[in-house]
Amino acid sequence: MSQIQCRVGEISPLTQVVYKVELIPAEPMSFRAGQYILVHMGENDKRPFSIANAGFDDQRIELHIGADEKNAYATEVLTRMRETGEISISGGHGEAFLQSNGLPIILIAGGTGFSYTYSILQQALHDHPHTPVALYWGGRHQDDLYLFDELTALAARHQNFSFIPVVEFAHDDWTGRTGWVHHAVLADYPTLADNQVYIAGRFEMAKAARDDFNARGIAPENLFGDAYAFI
Incomplete structure (x- = not known):
């Protein structure tokens, strides 16, 4: 799956340790509700984050990232986004997406x-x-x-x-x-x-x-x- 370059549209706090991140992909990324992206920090360093917006809302990618001082894994991603204003991702990944079978x-x-x-x-x-x-x-x-x-x-x-x-x-x-x-x-x-x-x-x-x-x-x-x- 090819990489997609994204502009960081906004990073805003949801709590003291959780941040809402809005990414604007260079082209709409097709995904299903319930899938996740991989943030490409390096060739062998790809970090998963669930997509928070629905699949029909494909002009952006919304993430909710929990990043306190003990969580370098997520904090490093936020730091990269803030410093560069862009990030490479791939997706959607995962098989636990919404299935339509009529059940509650x-x-x-x-x-x-x-x-x-x-x-x-x-x-x-x-x-x-x-x-x-x-x-x-x-x-x-x-x-x-x-x-x-x-x-x-x-x-x-x-x-x-x-x-x-x-x-x-x-x-x-x-x-x-x-x-x-x-x-x-x-x-x-x-x-x-x-x-x-x-x-x-x-x-x-x-x-x-x-x-x-x-x-x-x-x-x-x-x-x-x-x-x-x-x-």
Whole structure:
């Protein structure tokens, strides 16, 4: 797959450690919702980041990059973008993209894994507005759910979309769900035999979720996540 040169359109903070990056490719890049790009830092140094915008929005590439001082892997990419104003990428990569089979969709995200589910959510609402979609987004703290207000408003506008935020370490004034994000799904779905599930987050979360969802009857062909290519 050939490289595409991109201009860095904007880098803006979403939280203290998460940044929204907008790349403008020299030519529209074809990709499917749920795929990722590789940022080419060197001939043998290609770093994956999920695409946050939908496939129909192909004039740009949106990334949500978590880059604190302990994460040199991502911080170096942001530094290159800021210093040069451009970056080489390739994509779309990955097989965990949105599949259309008419089943209700459950999206599960931990942290910045949200960008993967956000792409799928936008595409699903655009292409299949009558298909039920539920997004479960988990974070350590409420502030980590950086599009909380936007998703709440989106759910109010779309009767077939539900947003379920899950906070691991909640303050006393938090009235929503708490704990592990995939446990919230288990609490709401006695069976997953008639659902598609798309999941992004830490590998250990994805593995635990797969084991638990298999016990709830999910068909292997209806469980998607880039992690499952490695675990």
